[in-house]
Amino acid sequence: MDTLHTDIVAQLLERLHREAHAADHAHFEKVMAEIETSGQTAEQWAETLLVEEKAGLRPVYQGYAEHFLSVTPDYGQFLYAMARASRATRIVEFGTSMGVSTVYLAAALRDNGGGRLIGSELEPGKVSRARGHIEAAGLSDLVEIREGDARETLADAGTALGGPIDLVLLDGAFSLYLPVLRLLEPQLRPGAVVLGENAFDPEYQAHVRDPANGYRSQTLAIDEGRGNEFSVRTK
Numbered sequence: 001m002d003t004l005h006t007d008i009v010a011q012l013l014e015r016l017h018r019e020a021h022a023a024d025h026a027h028f029e030k031v032m033a034e035i036e037t038s039g040q041t042a043e044q045w046a047e048t049l050l051v052e053e054k055a056g057l058r059p060v061y062q063g064y065a066e067h068f069l070s071v072t073p074d075y076g077q078f079l080y081a082m083a084r085a086s087r088a089t090r091i092v093e094f095g096t097s098m099g100v101s102t103v104y105l106a107a108a109l110r111d112n113g114g115g116r117l118i119g120s121e122l123e124p125g126k127v128s129r130a131r132g133h134i135e136a137a138g139l140s141d142l143v144e145i146r147e148g149d150a151r152e153t154l155a156d157a158g159t160a161l162g163g164p165i166d167l168v169l170l171d172g173a174f175s176l177y178l179p180v181l182r183l184l185e186p187q188l189r190p191g192a193v194v195l196g197e198n199a200f201d202p203e204y205q206a207h208v209r210d211p212a213n214g215y216r217s218q219t220l221a222i223d224e225g226r227g228n229e230f231s232v233r234t235k
């Protein structure tokens with residue numbers, strides 16, 4: 001049996017997805033209603049958020065301090081499978097929140113024979129809740145969550161992991177996917193997988209979709225409309 005299906009991890013993830021639904025459902029319904037009444041596409045709505053973030057990142061995410069904003073169970077299963085398929089042992093996560101995606105990725109590390117994940121989270125309250133969840137999953141020995149702005153806390157991630165990065169999950173502020181990727185880029189191994197969840201930023205998309213930049217990239221059909229970009233480092 002793999003780690004994801006042990007009672008301890010499966011029951012924890014089921015509880016966390018339930019808590020995420022309770023915490024976030026009303027917020028997501030409100031956003032969907034706003035998008036529908038304004039006649040905007042999800043991409044146009046995301047552009048508004050990009051502008052808000054550029055005006056002041058911290059207040060935007062302080063407003064989400066009690067929200068999980070976590071990956072769906074389908075995307076979580078995909079994260080686990082992708083980390084197993086790529087035999088990842090060095091993983092970086094931008095945007096840990098309550099640690100739901102982290103549990104899926106760390107479970108894959110355990111089943112890959114070990115490794116390390118460095119995560120990053122701006123909100124102190126979320127950092128301690130995420131650490132608690134990872135501990136409850138029995139995966140703390142594989143995970144380090146760094147509190148603060150990922151542009152600073154992830155700068156030495158490759159060195160801290162002891163070698164080139166195998167897999168990156170970008171799931172933090174929409175406007176920082178490209179700056180964070182650029183920070184990590186020299187530390188990626190050829191063939192590294194870069195997953196952008198809500199990768200709506202046109203500049204990020206243009207970067208990973210141009211083979212001249214050393215990626216092959218496509219939008220995934222998982223949770224369609226959420227801007228799930230899959231990219232592989234080709235050099």
Ligand SMILES: C[S@@+](CC[C@H](N)C(=O)[O-])C[C@H]1O[C@@H](n2cnc3c(N)ncnc32)[C@H](O)[C@@H]1O
Pocket residue numbers: 057061064068069070071094095096097098099100101102120121122123126148149150151171172173176
């Ligand atoms: C979509 S949530 C992450 C969800 C998480 N990956 C999961 O599936 O459970 C995005 C998180 O990124 C955090 N964040 C935003 N900007 C950040 C930054 N510059 N550095 C670190 N974390 C950041 C937010 O506080 C928020 O909790």
